[in-house]
Amino acid sequence: MSRRWSVLIVGLFAMVAGCAYQYGLPYLIPALRADAGLSLSQAATLISCPVAGLLVTLALWGVAADRWGERVVLATGLTVAGGALLAAAAVHHLVALGACFFVAGAGGASIHAASGRLILGWFAAHERGLAMGVRQTGQPLGVGLAALALPPLAAGTGLGGGLVFLACCCLAAALLVAVVVRDPARTGGHEPHGGRSPYRTPVLWRIHAASALLVVPQFAVAAFALVYLVDARGWDAATAGRLLAAAQVGGAAARLAVGHWSDRAGSRLRPMRLLAAGIGVVMLALTAGALTGWGGASVVLVVAAVITVTTNGLAYTAVAEYAGRAWAGRALGIQNTGQNLLAAATPPVLGSLVGGSDYGTAFAVAVAFPVVAALLIPVRSEGAPAHSATPEPTRARS
CATH class of the missing domain: 1.20.1250.20 (MFS general substrate transporter like domains)
Structure with missing residues (x-):
């Protein structure tokens, strides 16, 4: 190997x-x-x-x-x-x-x-x-x-x-x-911004903001999926847990597929925008199903559990590539901070909107976030395909 x-x-x-x-x-x-x-x-x-x-x-x-x-x-x-x-x-x-x-x-x-x-x-x-x-x-x-x-x-x-x-x-x-683990060699080669801060333009800030917004539907589904199936759909907790565990496996597989897609497309942000729009559509369908009591909402919930996690890897890769190795650690730290802040805030804020078994209201609020995220993603900033974003890696340092 x-x-x-x-x-x-x-x-x-x-x-x-x-x-x-x-x-x-x-x-x-x-x-x-x-x-x-x-x-x-x-x-x-x-x-x-x-x-x-x-x-x-x-x-x-x-x-x-x-x-x-x-x-x-x-x-x-x-x-x-x-x-x-x-x-x-x-x-x-x-x-x-x-x-x-x-x-x-x-x-x-x-x-x-x-x-x-x-x-x-x-x-x-x-x-x-x-x-x-x-x-x-x-x-x-x-x-x-x-x-x-x-x-x-x-x-x-x-x-x-x-x-x-x-x-x-x-x-x-x-x-x-x-x-x-060995650190990759520091070649002193081309850096996207000549080693200067990549935050002098709004590109990274827009990716950070879009990524944080996309955390909201992800954690809305993660926080309320089990209780929604039990309270609103009358499922047994153990059965609901097994279904959602399978959805997590599906989410892991989807991350791999989306990463491969971005490699073939030579772009991180175009697939990310398409997926953000898709998340908005799925969350809208979940909201409608939850508010009307439609039985198919359980299936949509599983789809939502899978698709809402697909953008994370694309955003991380886009941030690291745009920042370059000189700034990647700091940029990824900022990226994670914003995402975890909204992840921590989402369950209690949306939970305060849930009355009895009415989870449709919480899902409805989450619809707007992927839509705004799709508009924020700076697709035009990618310019050349990702294949040329940074030089090929070289031998590791001892």
Whole structure:
């Protein structure tokens, strides 16, 4: 296996390990309530602490990756996250648990800034979309790993068992990064902006804004899909959960297909605009179905769960390519910060609009966001095909 594919596989494992605790802690809520004696409200606050740590440090990790390289940033961040999760397994006080989760999230933020930058350096433009799609499957795979592993571990060994498992995943990923990953060579070749800030034009700001807006329908579906099927459609929770787990697998496959499409098209932003428009249409259909009680709305919900996640990899690739290697870490850090802010805000804001089993109102509000995003995406800025955006990667540094 070539070095670049080894780097990609290790980067994917790092994403899985990070996302398993960043977005998979809800599967430990029963153990948090039983072992630590927390109320539902306290447990819900605790599981948001990793995202809070993520938001605070994303841009800083991006700066560090641009300055010191991806390998040291990934290994350091994953080690910090693993150590914090081990510490969390040894404490039970609310404040101490929150602090450990916050530090774990702060360490894991390095994954989002540095692993995407690795792909920019190791893969040529005509294969970068697929490679970034592989990387982006780490989020659904990480959540799926948490869903499979944490409930039985917590049932058998308590909260500590689940946290030790998550810590071991992070520490194993850190070790693999240190052994396998090598930073791409800094060739001193052409940079898209001559090494100067790419933020002197509105292009990156428009991609950031569009990407953040597209998070709203994604998390509207993710947050309310299960309860909609149970409350409004009368499904059994276990059956609904299995259907949505299958939808996550479909979303992961769709990310790969969309990445390959962008490589063949030589464009990231044109497919992204088409998909944003498609998301708007699907969300409108879901809204109509939910408001009228149409039975086919369940099928549309699955389609929405798949299509709403397809633009993430395109946006990441477009940001990294436009910024160039000198600024990619910082740009990806800013990209992730905006997306996670709206991801955190979407469920509580839309949830306040839901009355009883009337989820159509929440879905209706989400319709406008992909439409505005499609208008914001700066398709004309791509100019030449993505194949010529940056030079081919060269040998790694030792």
